[in-house]
Amino acid sequence: MxxxxxxxxxxxxxxxxxxxxxxxxxxxxxxxxxxxxxxxxxxxxxxxxxxxxxxxxxxxxxxxxxxxxxxxxxxxxxxxxxxxxxxxxxxxIKTDISEEHKQLTRRKFYTNSGIPNVVGCVDGTHVAIIAPSVNKHLYLNRKGFFSINAMIACNHDMVIRCVDARYGGSSHDSFVWNNSTLKTYLERTYQRGDHNSVYLADSGYPLHEYLWTPYRNALSGTVESKFNKKHAKARNVVERTIGVLKCRFRCILGERKLRYSPSKATMIVNVCCALHNICKQYDVNDPEQETFVDVVVPLEPVEENFSGSAADRRRRQIANSL
The missing domain is CATH 1.10.472 (Cyclin A; domain 1)
Structure with a gap:
């Protein structure tokens, strides 16, 4: 010391x-x-x-x-x-937060993007590992290297609210989401009457009443295009969070490769996320990201058709109000 x-x-x-x-x-x-x-x-x-x-x-x-x-x-x-x-x-790392904190988070996201009711954003990032000794095919991603597909969710201040790093790189973002505690939590709170707490995600995730994704193939100048731009502006915080996390703890950077079993790699990601939040609490400056180089695995959009669903109608209502 x-x-x-x-x-x-x-x-x-x-x-x-x-x-x-x-x-x-x-x-x-x-x-x-x-x-x-x-x-x-x-x-x-x-x-x-x-x-x-x-x-x-x-x-x-x-x-x-x-x-x-x-x-x-x-x-x-x-x-x-x-x-x-x-x-x-x-x-x-807590998904469940107080109503007071939700209100603060909604205000921050609304001030930044103009989209109401947002309490967080979610995205996936790949953490490279060596080829595991069993079930290699589950960890080989579409970019051709072995990885963990880690789902990260955060708030407006880049505090991580949920991490799920249990699944291999071959898993689609929507699969990780559908098996996550975050989805279970949001689904349960929505059913209990909280219709004003929404997360944002890219088109690799399914549309829900509590998870808003961008419109596909939106034409320039349309309300869909305007919604997508505001959506991207708000969602940028999770991309920055992942960047800061990987620059702070470079063992999970794309240029590195964790030489451990998938279960230990999962543990490492979890610990890094908790330590990241401790750094935020103790006002430790975020690392510079100029040197941040991460391998991007191409996005695979969800193929489901949500047109006319309750979630699509709710998203449409917000898009028309912007």
């Missing part, structure tokens, strides 16, 4: 205050099987260093700050990732 604040954040991504918060919460949960000589603080530093830079374990271990051998780094990650996931994710 004797490092300067700037150097500390550069290496571990968290501020010192955020780091101490995490350390205080995991301190008693850290096992001492590995070595009583390695403190929870050093274990956390090692894990954050790996997440922040995405280097090979040997490189992280040889870092002048830490000085661990590669096998030690591997053991530390095996210990720390489950602890961080169970301790942080349920606390810091």
């Amino acid at each position: 004797e490092l300067s604040s700037a150097f500390f954040k550069e290496n571990f991504r968290l501020s010192k205050d955020a780091f101490m918060y995490v350390l205080d919460n995991i301190n008693e949960k850290c096992p001492y099987q590995l070595s009583s000589s390695i403190s929870p603080m050093l274990k956390l530093c090692c894990t954050l260093r790996f997440l922040a830079h995405g280097s090979y374990q040997q490189t992280v271990g040889n870092d002048f700050i830490l000085g661990f051998a590669q096998p030690t780094v591997s053991l530390i990650l095996n210990e720390m990732l489950p602890i961080l996931e169970t301790t942080l994710c349920s606390v810091w």
Whole structure:
């Protein structure tokens, strides 16, 4: 902790205050099987260093700050990732928010885009992994590399409200969505009478009363085209959120490749999302995105026809009012 604040954040991504918060919460949960000589603080530093830079374990271990051998780094990650996931994710990634917070979020989105009732945006991003030992076909995406298709949902402030990184890269965005806790939550709250809480998504997702997607093939100058432009403006926040997340924790950048099983890759994504939200809470500056290069897997639009549905009528009503 004797490092300067700037150097500390550069290496571990968290501020010192955020780091101490995490350390205080995991301190008693850290096992001492590995070595009583390695403190929870050093274990956390090692894990954050790996997440922040995405280097090979040997490189992280040889870092002048830490000085661990590669096998030690591997053991530390095996210990720390489950602890961080169970301790942080349920606390810091919350889909259910208060009505007061919903109202604030609706106002922010409306001020930015003119679309009412929006409380969040959702998109998918691919996290490259090595070819798994089983069910390889489930992880080979349309771009030709193995990946996890991670669904990320966020609010107006780039706080992540939901992450689902359980499915392989061959899975369509709509499949991930249909099996997500976010869809279940929004469906349940809509049925209970909350018709004013809507997420926005691109055309890779199905249209619902609580999930608005853009119009297909909208002609320039039409109300559909105007809706799509405002929709894209509002939805840009989730693209920026993914960019900040991957620049902050470069282990999940497209130029990297997680050399772990899909289940551990899922855990890594979950932990990164929770730590991202902690950074937002502690006002840690977002990383610069000029160097952000992510592999884009081509969008595969949903083929279903929603014309005339209740969701389409509701979207039409909003489009006509803009």
